[in-house]
Structure formats: C-alpha cells, structure tokens
Amino acid sequence: DQQVKQNSPSLSVQEGRISILNCDYTNSMFDYFLWYKKYPAEGPTFLISISSIKDKNEDGRFTVFLNKSAKHLSLHIVPSQPGDSAVYFCAASASTGRRALTFGSGTRLQVQP
C-alpha cells in the first residue's frame, strides 16, 4: 500500500517547454513534502519543498504546488533544460514522530534538445 504515488514512470518534454511532474498521497498525517532529483550512479539531491500551510513554493525555475483537499502535489519546471533530465522523487513526512520520509516510485524526466 503505497502512501506516496507517482503514477507516471516517465515523461518526455522539449527543451524550453514546461515539465509537470505529479504526486499523490493518501496519508492525512503528511504535512511536509519534498522533491528530490537523482542522476544515474548518484544519490538523490534535495530540490524543493513545501509545507502544508502553503499551496505554492517557488525557487527559480522550479515551483511546487500543493492541493491538500485532493492530496496532490506537482512540480513545475519552466523552462525545461537538457540538464534537468533525471529521475524525480516525491517524498512526504509528518511533523509528529521521527519525520522519516516516505518516497514515491519516481518519474524519469527526459528533456529533448
């Protein structure tokens, strides 16, 4: 029973266009969400996060949107660049307890030049 789901295993977009990666969660206790980026043969690196008290957080080309009623978040990358090609993991955590991260299965983004 996956509590964090990324239903699109892969996504291909053209350079300069918008990339939208989606994530759904089922656990109502989750109140903090993170996106990680992973290149082959490397560990995941933190990209951007959002608290449940917000519905949007922006950092340069990256924006994360949170829809709490739908238990859905999305990562927008504008404009997409070939260097953005990687696997993106959505992760969620609850502020109570150990604050462990629960990860989705990842979406492989390919940005075509």
Added chain:
Amino acid sequence: DAGITQSPRYKITETGRQVTLMCHQTWSHSYMFWYRQDLGHGLRLIYYSAAADITDKGEVPDGYVVSRSKTENFPLTLESATRSQTSVYFCASRVAGDSYEQYFGPGTRLTVT
C-alpha cells in the same frame, strides 16, 4: 569536505554470506538513515538512528542489522544475504530539530548471487 560517503560503491556477494555496507558523514548530523531503492518502489526506509546508540526499524528491516557506536558512522549489515536483497542502498543524514531535508550518499549497488 566529503559530506556523506558510502563504501563499497559496488559489491557482489553470494547467498548466505554476511556483508556490511559502510556509511560515514562529516557533518555531525544527529539522524542517519538507510534506504534501499528498487524498481517500482522508490526508496524504502530500512533503519534509522536518531543519535549514537539509538536505532529503530523502518519499513523493511527484516534481514538487516544496524549499529551506531559513533555519531559519524552508521553501518548496515546483511547477516545472511538473500537474492531479494539485491538492490541499491542509500545512506542519508539530517540535522536534529525542525529540518526535514535529508542528505544522501552516492549509494552502494549490491548484487547477491
């Protein structure tokens, strides 16, 4: 200035053998984590540690043992390796307090034959 390192990076072992994966961090982070990454599952938490001599189980702890005698080291031992433990293993750490962000090592690819 290594941050968080893992060794070995690649390991092939036989079923039934004991194998230890090492993790070392130079930040003096209180929390350390072990994850395994498998296709279709994302990253799943095996064990975590809140401080030296404090460890607890994660989502998939069976067949694994951890210890943490020093803050900077968090070894993961497979006492009797099985083929189902073939995976990529990531160690991570984070500071204590309000932070959620975890910093990951480069991973160890383990193959059990």
